[in-house]
Amino acid sequence: MTAQPGLARYVLALADDALISSQRLGWWISRAPQLEEDVALANIGLDQLGQARQLLAHAGRLEGLGRDEDQLAYFRDERDFRNVCLVERVQDDFGVAMARLLCVSTWQHALYGALAGSTDADLAAIAAKAVKEVAYHLDHARNWVLRLGDGTEFSHARMQAALDAEWPWIEELFDDSWLEPEVLEQGAVVRPSSLREPVLARVLEVLRQATVAPPESPPAVSRGRHGLHTEQLGYLLAEMQHLARSHPGATW
């Protein structure tokens, strides 16, 4: 395969979104409000991890430097990760976890749906599979946002606060500035900004049904796609990468 470094960077960023989001969801196992929710968040995280593995492996092939999925996941430092800052931030509040999952899965659903028509056959196949899984994630997040937003006064206030907290970070999902113009012109990728309108409309419709006011918080300075992350990613990577780095090649 001829190296395609521009497309490799695009695929790597999507892989990092799924990988880091999955790692944050894994934190909830044994901490969710009910057992079924532990299981649900573990399953959603597992789906995202599976998507991340395929995307990482594909990014490695496109890059042409001989790096496999494990090398990309475990042996890159923080500045080489290209995920949006939205997914890396600590989410130890269940409302925040559901608000974020609503935003991420709504975006991934639109993204993977469009990428299923990518001119890159491998990327199209990964996306066509992922979109069916993400439909379940989106449905799960939506149900919780409706239930909490349109629930008690207390749960409503928590859901509103959670969405207000996440809102500044979603704008980065629609940023084109990190992609070379020639990559954007290819039929292999989906221009991030083209998803802004449909994704926001879909999220806002859920918020309306959940009686949550549309957040008005302005966008945060979020430059994860350029490798500039919040302080919280380093701690996540330290935990995620520790075993592979301390015991290279470990298997069981």
Add this chain to the structure above:
Amino acid sequence: MVSAPATGRRCRAWSVAASVPDPELPVLTIEDLGVLRDVTEDDRGRVHVQITPTYSGCPAMETIRTDLIDVLSRAGYRDVCVEFVLAPAWTTDWMTQSGRQKLAAYGVAPPAARSPMGNTGPVSVPLSVRCPQCGSLDTRESSRFGSTACKSLWVCGSCREPFDHFKEL
């Protein structure tokens, strides 16, 4: 649908590969599940087996690969190459009729015959899922996500038993 190739050794290699059980649901073979996509033998006698994951993160794929190599070597195929394919994406529609019956007998409600989800629409749930224990339709979903990626948790209002449902994808 995939059907078994009709010629000689190729056919035999398929039936050997098709006997491999799913590690999570051992009553089903990978053929019942629609995970086994193709088995071919090239000029040099190497057997190529194509399998596709049910879910992107399905942890059973590695085990299935090992089991395939194991069972084919014991059947005399020394050179076996297991390939993962993603397209077309697996769907519960590929589960065979006999697979659905075995699943129900095992106590897991099989998926509806046609995936209601399509590729891009919202998740729609079937009107009801029949309890594999007592056959009642008075059942409710207690969790969309279950013990494995492919199952949801249900409970029966008649016999009060909880059960797994292989969800549509």
